[in-house]
Structure formats: C-alpha cells, structure tokens
Amino acid sequence: MADKAYITPIVFKWARESAKMTAETAAIKVNVPAERLLEWEAGASQPTIKQAQTLAKAYKRPFALFFLPDIPRDFQPLQDFRRSDSKSLSTGSVFMIREIQQKQAWISETNRENSEAKFPFVGRFTIKDNPADVAQDILNTLSISPGKYVTGNPIKEWIDKAEAKGIFISRTSFINSHLTLDSDELQGFAIADPHAPFVFINSEDWAAPQLFTLVHELAHIWIAATGISADVEPGFQKADELHPVELFCNEVAANALIPSRLLTNLGSHVFQSASQVFSVAKTFGVSSFALLVRALNLNLISLVHYKSLKMAADAEFKAFLIKQEAKRAKQKESDSGPSYYLLQIQKNSRLFTQTVLDAFRGGSLEPTQASSLLNVKINHFHNLEAQLHK
Structure with a gap:
C-alpha cells in the first residue's frame, strides 16, 4: 500500500484555490474523482505521497508547504486596474503574476542588500500631472526618438533601452505548453518598486499592441502605480469605463509613441489612404487603429474620415490574424520556431x-x-x- 501524505487540509485546500483551479480540474491531474480530492481537503482521508507531489507541481507550490501547520503568508495580490466586468484571472495569469513577483522580490532584496541606489524615475510623477510631460520624461530617460527607430524593430528597441536603465521586462504568452495566457484577461502588469521595477507584457498580441502595452506599463512605473492591466488601447472610452490610472497611462503611451508635434507636422495628406496610414503607423511602431485614434483625438481627421479608414485598418488586422494562424500551423508542421x-x-x-x-x-x-x-x-x-x- 502506498505511503500516505499527512498533509494539513486547510493548507492543501488553500494551495488549490490560490491557483484558481477547480476541484474537478485538480482531481483529473491525479486521476481521482473530485469527491476524493475534497475529502483530502476536509481531512477525511489523505492522498498518497505521489499524489500530493503531483498536485504540488500542478499548483506550483513546494511539496513541503502542504505540511505547514497553517496557511503561509503569500505574495499580496496586485491591484486590479481592469474594468469591473473583466474576466476573472485564470490559473495561467495567477501563475504568471506569482512567478514575476518571485523574481522581482529576489532582485529587489539583492539590490537593497547591496545598497544600490533607488531608481529616480519610479514615482517621479502622479496621475495629477500632464500625460504629455510624463511621456516626454520617459522618452528622455530612455533616450528614445519616436518615428526614428534605428533597428527597424520598435518594441525591441524600447525593451533594450528600458532594461539598460534597470527596468526588467518580461514578455511571454504561456506558462507551459498546456497553459497559455489570454490577452483579453491580462495584457500586462507593472511592479513599481524603486529598487527593482518590473514590467510584464502578454505577447499573445501582435507587436504593435504589445508596444503600446509596454509603454502603458512604463507609465505605471513613472507614477508608482503597481497593478494589472487588461484595457490597454488607444480609444475614446468614457471616463467611467476605465480606472483613472488606466486612462492616464493610455494617454501617456499615446503621447510617447505618437507625439502630437510629430503627427501634426506630417500633415493631413498622410490620411488620404489606408496604405499611407499603414506606412506612417509602421514608422511609429503602432497599429493603424492607434494612429487613427490619435489623429482623431488631435482633430487632424474628421469622425467620418476616421470611420472610413478604420474599416481598412480592421481588414488589415484580420489579414494579420490569418497570416499568424498560417505561420503557427507551418511552425507546428515543421516543428520549428524560436529557440x-x-x-x-x-x-x-x-x-x-x-x-x-x-x-x-x-x-x-x-x-x-x-x-x-x-x-x-x-x-x-x-x-x-x-x-x-x-
């Protein structure tokens, strides 16, 4: 008979619930009925050592944690700046946030122990400041000139320059091959620690929205607003639709990526056709949609003209999705892809x-x-x- 693992029931249950995993899902991982797993969590019976080890791995917790006398202190949940009707964070998002918190906590403690100086840009501004001023300070700090990207890869240039200033940038769309991240649920988050600022970007989106998310999250660092985002986009949402911090950081991102002076200097002729809009958007590293919204907000185009060009932008995005799906299928067939x-x-x-x-x-x-x-x-x-x- 297999050795039993005399786990602490309350801790065992907490580990599953904090992983946002249902009893049914967890039970499948050890090939038992959900009722059996609930018995273990109630203390009516015990799992085997192997079953407990399997569940520890599934919950991404140390096996020894199950034997603690009480629920341990865990990382505090990040403030949720998403809309009230946003999807609940799933297991993948919870694991990703926890993983980044572990990395960030280690580097922050290391920098504090080594008496490293605080980063002066963390919390340099507040939400009461002008978004254009915050955007300009981000550009000055990172030495970035919008529309003049040297590498031809704007998001890589932004990441490289941010990390050169000590900001850690994590970018992925998966935890493992079975657990992916949903960008509708989580686009990014920021930990605004003056000793170790950390930004996460969900790379499920294409490059242009990822770049907007990155700069949005940098704005969170600049106003010291640690938290989760999922409504990162240039738009015309009403003030009551988004958290004030999200609205502010979207404004900062729009100003940083598409400065009004540069866009105005280009002239209205760049909005004569969808192909011209696409070309200019590519120069700035943003989507055609982001460029059109910015132009509309700056009164460079009319609402009628915006709607006409947006139809073409939507078609561009649909074409992108088709190409991406074909690319994934091809990579799957050839078993190739990034290292x-x-x-x-x-x-x-x-x-x-x-x-x-x-x-x-x-x-x-x-x-x-x-x-x-x-x-x-x-x-x-x-x-x-x-x-x-x-």
Missing part, C-alpha cells in the same frame, strides 16, 4: 537572466535557487548564455 532558450530569456527578462547568471557565476547565488529563478536546469545555463550573446 527554447530565447523564449525563456524573453519570459525571464534578458536583464534578469544576465543578473542571475552573474550572481551564480560569482558564487553569491546557490545553484538550486538560480535554476528555480530562471526555470532552466543548471547544466543548460551555457545554452542561455550563448543565446544572450547572439
């Missing part, structure tokens, strides 16, 4: 990956902790380092 280690670096943040590897190589970080922080086995660290230097 696993590149995806891990993007998920961990390039800056965070380098920081952990430096600490590990310098002997100030235990191998098991380094492996846990990077989600990569120690004997594969050389693959991460090789990818970092490409």
Whole structure:
C-alpha cells in the first residue's frame, strides 16, 4: 500500500484555490474523482505521497508547504486596474503574476542588500500631472526618438533601452505548453518598486499592441502605480469605463509613441489612404487603429474620415490574424520556431537572466535557487548564455 501524505487540509485546500483551479480540474491531474480530492481537503482521508507531489507541481507550490501547520503568508495580490466586468484571472495569469513577483522580490532584496541606489524615475510623477510631460520624461530617460527607430524593430528597441536603465521586462504568452495566457484577461502588469521595477507584457498580441502595452506599463512605473492591466488601447472610452490610472497611462503611451508635434507636422495628406496610414503607423511602431485614434483625438481627421479608414485598418488586422494562424500551423508542421532558450530569456527578462547568471557565476547565488529563478536546469545555463550573446 502506498505511503500516505499527512498533509494539513486547510493548507492543501488553500494551495488549490490560490491557483484558481477547480476541484474537478485538480482531481483529473491525479486521476481521482473530485469527491476524493475534497475529502483530502476536509481531512477525511489523505492522498498518497505521489499524489500530493503531483498536485504540488500542478499548483506550483513546494511539496513541503502542504505540511505547514497553517496557511503561509503569500505574495499580496496586485491591484486590479481592469474594468469591473473583466474576466476573472485564470490559473495561467495567477501563475504568471506569482512567478514575476518571485523574481522581482529576489532582485529587489539583492539590490537593497547591496545598497544600490533607488531608481529616480519610479514615482517621479502622479496621475495629477500632464500625460504629455510624463511621456516626454520617459522618452528622455530612455533616450528614445519616436518615428526614428534605428533597428527597424520598435518594441525591441524600447525593451533594450528600458532594461539598460534597470527596468526588467518580461514578455511571454504561456506558462507551459498546456497553459497559455489570454490577452483579453491580462495584457500586462507593472511592479513599481524603486529598487527593482518590473514590467510584464502578454505577447499573445501582435507587436504593435504589445508596444503600446509596454509603454502603458512604463507609465505605471513613472507614477508608482503597481497593478494589472487588461484595457490597454488607444480609444475614446468614457471616463467611467476605465480606472483613472488606466486612462492616464493610455494617454501617456499615446503621447510617447505618437507625439502630437510629430503627427501634426506630417500633415493631413498622410490620411488620404489606408496604405499611407499603414506606412506612417509602421514608422511609429503602432497599429493603424492607434494612429487613427490619435489623429482623431488631435482633430487632424474628421469622425467620418476616421470611420472610413478604420474599416481598412480592421481588414488589415484580420489579414494579420490569418497570416499568424498560417505561420503557427507551418511552425507546428515543421516543428520549428524560436529557440527554447530565447523564449525563456524573453519570459525571464534578458536583464534578469544576465543578473542571475552573474550572481551564480560569482558564487553569491546557490545553484538550486538560480535554476528555480530562471526555470532552466543548471547544466543548460551555457545554452542561455550563448543565446544572450547572439
């Protein structure tokens, strides 16, 4: 007979519920009826050690946690700036937030212990300031010139320059092959810690919306507003539809990515056709829709003209989705795609990956902790380092 795991029922139940997992879903992972799992959570019976270990892995919790006498302190939930009718955070989103909180907590503690100076841009402004002023300060701090991207890859340039200033940028659309992230549920979040500012971007969207999300989340850092976002887009929402912080950060992003002076100087002729709009939008690294909304808000085009061009922008987006689906299908057939280690670096943040590897190589970080922080086995660290230097 298999050895029983004499877990603490209240902790066992908390671990499942904090993973946003139903009893039915959790029971499937250990091939038992949901009623049996609920018995374990009530203390009426006990799982085997193997079953408890399997569930610990599913909940992304240490196996030893199940034997604590009471529910442990956990990371505090991030403030939710999403609309009141937004989707509830699912298991994937909860795991992603928890993972970033673990990384951020380690780097923040390390920087504090090393007496590193606080980053002066964190909380430099408040929501009462002018969004255009915040946008300009972000551009000045990161040395970015909108519309003059050197690499031809705006989002990469923004990420590289943000990380060069000490802001950790994590970007992914999955936890693992079975657990993906829904951009309708979670587009991004920011942890505005002056010792270790961290930004997460859901990469399920295409590059242009991702860039808008990135700059929106940087605005959260600049006003020290830690929290979750899911309504990141340039638009004309009524003031009561979005949280004031989200409206403000959307304004900052629009001003930073498409400064009014630059757009006005281009002249109205750029809005004569959808192809011209697309060309200008590409220069700024934004979607045609974002550019049109910005032009409308600046009174550069009429509402009638906006609606006409938006139809073409919508068609452009649909065409993009079709191409993306075809691309995914082709990659699946050929079993090709981005390097696993590149995806891990993007998920961990390039800056965070380098920081952990430096600490590990310098002997100030235990191998098991380094492996846990990077989600990569120690004997594969050389693959991460090789990818970092490409």
